[in-house]
Amino acid sequence: MSLLAPSRAETSAHGTHLARRRAITAGWIVVAITVFGSAAYIDFAPATLLDGFDATAGLIERMLPPRLDDPGRIGVLALETLLMAVLGTVLAAIVSVPLAFTAARNTTPHPVLYRASRAIITFCRAMPDLLFAVLFVRALGIGVLPGVLALALHSIGMLGKLFADAIEQTDAGPREAVRSTGAGYFREMINAVLPQVVPSWAANFVYRIDINLRTSVVLGFVGAGGIGFALQDALRGLVYPRALGIVCVILVIIAAMEVVAVLLRRALLTPSTNAPGRERISRVAFSGTVVGASLLALITLRIDPLDLVTWIGPSLEVFTRLVPPDFTAVGPDLVDAVLQTLAIGAVATAVGAVLSLPFGILAASNLSPHPTVYAAARSVILVVRAIPELILAVVFVAAIGLGPVAGACALAVGSVGFLGKLVADAAEEIDTGPLDAVRAVGGGWWKTLFAAVIPQMVPSVVGSTLYLLDVNIRTSTVLGVVGAGGVGFLLFEAVRTLNFEFAGAIVLIVFAVVYAIERVSGWIRSKVV
Known part of the structure; x- marks a missing residue:
């Protein structure tokens, strides 16, 4: 056998590396299809966001002082x-x-x-x-x-x-x-x-x-x-x-x-x-x-x-009225509401992740280019984290109208506070050795960021984003109470009209969806992180 020929172990390792890269590429393709498909399903488009930004700014102006x-x-x-x-x-x-x-x-x-x-x-x-x-x-x-x-x-x-x-x-x-x-x-x-x-x-x-x-x-x-x-x-x-x-x-x-x-x-x-x-x-x-x-x-x-x-006693009397659940009323409206809930969670998580990454990096004490930038980024994250998503949903509903787009916008903004903090914490815990090596050869802030920081943060950020998806889908199930889309509107309307059997059916469906998402997210985190 030639001394230059690769060994069986090297060939196996190379094959494993290629398989992992293909799996990661396939994963990103699935994510892109899911996000864009979800955005299309709830009519979440850049033009809508621009209109919503102007309307939200107008609403905030009416709130002052x-x-x-x-x-x-x-x-x-x-x-x-x-x-x-x-x-x-x-x-x-x-x-x-x-x-x-x-x-x-x-x-x-x-x-x-x-x-x-x-x-x-x-x-x-x-x-x-x-x-x-x-x-x-x-x-x-x-x-x-x-x-x-x-x-x-x-x-x-x-x-x-x-x-x-x-x-x-x-x-x-x-x-x-x-x-x-x-x-x-x-x-x-x-x-x-x-x-x-x-x-x-x-x-x-x-x-x-x-x-x-x-x-x-x-x-x-x-x-x-x-x-x-x-x-x-x-x-x-x-x-x-x-x-x-x-x-x-x-x-x-x-x-x-x-x-x-x-x-x-x-x-x-x-x-x-x-x-x-x-x-x-x-x-x-x-x-x-x-x-x-x-x-x-x-x-x-x-x-x-x-x-x-x-x-x-009184609570059991109400809770037991949810049983047996009435699935006969489950029709296209409920299916559409559940799909809206999933789409809201997926779009909000994707937009929130994109927005959170720069805020999180600037809010990391070891990466922020200036103390003023660090303080500003930390302040934004703190303020956003302090506002419950349902209040954000109320603001967006008042600004851009009823529907799932308002819910997606609310959860996307709320995600900046949640994920931004996790990204900042992950950035502060990275190994400083690669940073020093890039800086030693004359690499600037941007070069250091892309060559030494982001590669180390990817596993942590992926895990946190998957957990955020889990949280956002849970939260999106209740945004309907203020008219922000999803299955929440049907659920709370069923309780309000005393249609407890139908509410029980919705509760079981919500539980099954949330539980399935939790298990899938946990499995993906165990494989990726």
Whole structure:
């Protein structure tokens, strides 16, 4: 055999490399076909965007200057919104802790319990929080309790999964040591597992409060309490300056909460070598704050603790009316609405990814060409993240009219806040070696960006974009409540007209679509990232 001939291993490696490149190329072709096909399906075109930009600019001009006609009432509603988020998250955490132990492979007492717990977590995560709120309002009446319960149920989907994942990642050594002393299951969990997962659980809990604060803002749109009711009232009355004033209050609250969340996560997760007791003090102070905030929420929101138990009966009466689902009314309108939902999510994710990449790169401290540019990019990302997508949908519906284009625009803008931050974080975590090598040969900022930065960021950005697609399709299922297209309009209209059997059919279809998208996205992430 010739010494110059490639070895069998080299040939195999070359073939694998070619197969991977072909798979990636085929993947990009599928993505392009999907995005352009989705854009065509909902009539999302550049000309529409330009018209929408002019109309949106005109709407914003009519909103200026912002004003608050009743600061006292708005302040009370803002506090109500914050306390709803805290109490909903606390209730979810209380349920998620035992659920996590039965949903973790290494601690579940029985396979049947494992599957049942995972099914509950998946259901809570797949169902839109706004739908929970609508059903609870129907069962319990208008007020803050339906909002708190909706936040709690939906949060179980996230906290239960993250809590269980943390348990599955624990070291088995401490458990074996405790088991060797003859301790039972509960002592083993408390003494060996719980100390390992508490820091992670606390960080996830704080992050969920941040998410729930954004969500609780829009629950008022369906009568579930909070400042969203005042915002909807101002928008419905076309009092745009008052609406912008309320939006500014919301921005301040969410931005302040984000700063508090960052400080709390840093205090809870950063080990202190100089003061070993500081971590214990921080955790005790954190626990005391949570308990105090929960009691304050019960008092301020005027929720009887018994209401946290007695809601089950009336709510089950409404929820069970969704069963059996009536699929006889499923026709072209529902099929079109589901396809609109998928198209809105796909288009919004694609446009959001294109917009997020430059903002994320400029918001990375190690890549931004100037501190002023860095501060501006970070500010844009923070402001956009602070505005819930449903509020953006209301603005675009008012500017460019009803339909899926308004929903796609709202989700695309919202994606800049979500994905822009992830892109910036990914850019700040790249290896600096390739950057230094390009700069050493005289490469400028652009050369460094394309030669050394983007190749390192591709896996992380692809994974984050797939996760964003999952999130956007979930969110697009509820945009119909404000006329922004998708299946949400039919769903909320069915509940409003008491056609619960048809609503049950829509709920099952939404659940199946969201669950399928979640599984497909997870599979793609496992293959690409």
